[in-house]
Amino acid sequence: MTTYIIRRLLQGLVVLILVTLFIFFIMKLLPGDPLQLFVGQGDTANATPEELAKLRHEFGLDKSLPLQYLNWLGGIFHGDLGKSIFYREDVASLIKRRLPVTVHLGAVSLIISSVLGITFGVICAFKRGKWIDTVLTVLANIGITVPSFWLGILLIYLLALKLDLLPVYGYTSPFKDFWLGTRQAIMPIACLCLFSIASLTRQTRSSTLEVTRQDYIRTAWSKGLTERVIIMKHAIKNALIPVITQIGLQVSVVFGGAVLIETVFNISGMGKLMAEAVFGHDYQIVQSGILIVATVVVLANLLVDISYGWLDPRIRYN
Numbered sequence: 065m066t067t068y069i070i071r072r073l074l075q076g077l078v079v080l081i082l083v084t085l086f087i088f089f090i091m092k093l094l095p096g097d098p099l100q101l102f103v104g105q106g107d108t109a110n111a112t113p114e115e116l117a118k119l120r121h122e123f124g125l126d127k128s129l130p131l132q133y134l135n136w137l138g139g140i141f142h143g144d145l146g147k148s149i150f151y152r153e154d155v156a157s158l159i160k161r162r163l164p165v166t167v168h169l170g171a172v173s174l175i176i177s178s179v180l181g182i183t184f185g186v187i188c189a190f191k192r193g194k195w196i197d198t199v200l201t202v203l204a205n206i207g208i209t210v211p212s213f214w215l216g217i218l219l220i221y222l223l224a225l226k227l228d229l230l231p232v233y234g235y236t237s238p239f240k241d242f243w244l245g246t247r248q249a250i251m252p253i254a255c256l257c258l259f260s261i262a263s264l265t266r267q268t269r270s271s272t273l274e275v276t277r278q279d280y281i282r283t284a285w286s287k288g289l290t291e292r293v294i295i296m297k298h299a300i301k302n303a304l305i306p307v308i309t310q311i312g313l314q315v316s317v318v319f320g321g322a323v324l325i326e327t328v329f330n331i332s333g334m335g336k337l338m339a340e341a342v343f344g345h346d347y348q349i350v351q352s353g354i355l356i357v358a359t360v361v362v363l364a365n366l367l368v369d370i371s372y373g374w375l376d377p378r379i380r381y382n
Contacts, residue, residue: 069370073366076363076365080362084137085133087350087355088133091347146348148348155352158337162336166333169322172249174311177260182307184264184269185272188200189272190272192273204266207261213327215255215258219255224251233331234248236248251329256321256322259317271303272299275302278302284298305372316361316364319357322334
């Protein structure tokens, strides 16, 4: 197991290095100069060529592309993610303030979607052909096709504007004001959960139906075991392997969807920060943000692979 984990960590490191290369050079290919965008605002609109050259040197934009990449990569290993052009402060400080917001919303939505998706999928499988199976399957098929940003706008219109039940926008930490923070988080989390719940319901239903056709499940029924015992002791663990894989994939969906959801609900998280940075060509923020998301996805995939051995003891890590 230890050898397998080390090998996977090394593979993940290679993936992250390739991600840094890809996003660095893709950002440099975007049209426009970030300094020209920056000096076109406020008091710097009439900057002289000497002042532009000073700014270019301050942000390291006067060096060659390979040297800029190596400087940025070297800074990462020293905990220095660079300096934002527009915010004029360290990217690490910006991320430190914004990342907990996205992690909170993403983690809660991932937990809720996993619990509900697996539960609905198991119910559909064991009630196959019944009305509840039909209803949940139809809702899951609809849920997969609904765009999250459209759902967000619809929820704002219905729950915030028409019914005045929830705040329209914003985020408050539950440690500061639990009730207000919960009310503000309901709509964003619902939008982040929808696709995950729908896809996990479909995957769990399909996987559980396949397991219920196995001989050991028929043997359990013939022994007179209750449905609850058959589901919890014999069916769930064997049906969860493809579902766990799906949950690992949902990590990228949830954190990627935060860009749209945080923009719709005006939440000051990593998603909104990266969206603003892309339009403003703030290279350092975009590069560091995507690197963090890629790291989370790599670690999530590693945890998924390790969990296979617990779910199915027949799996060995050689």
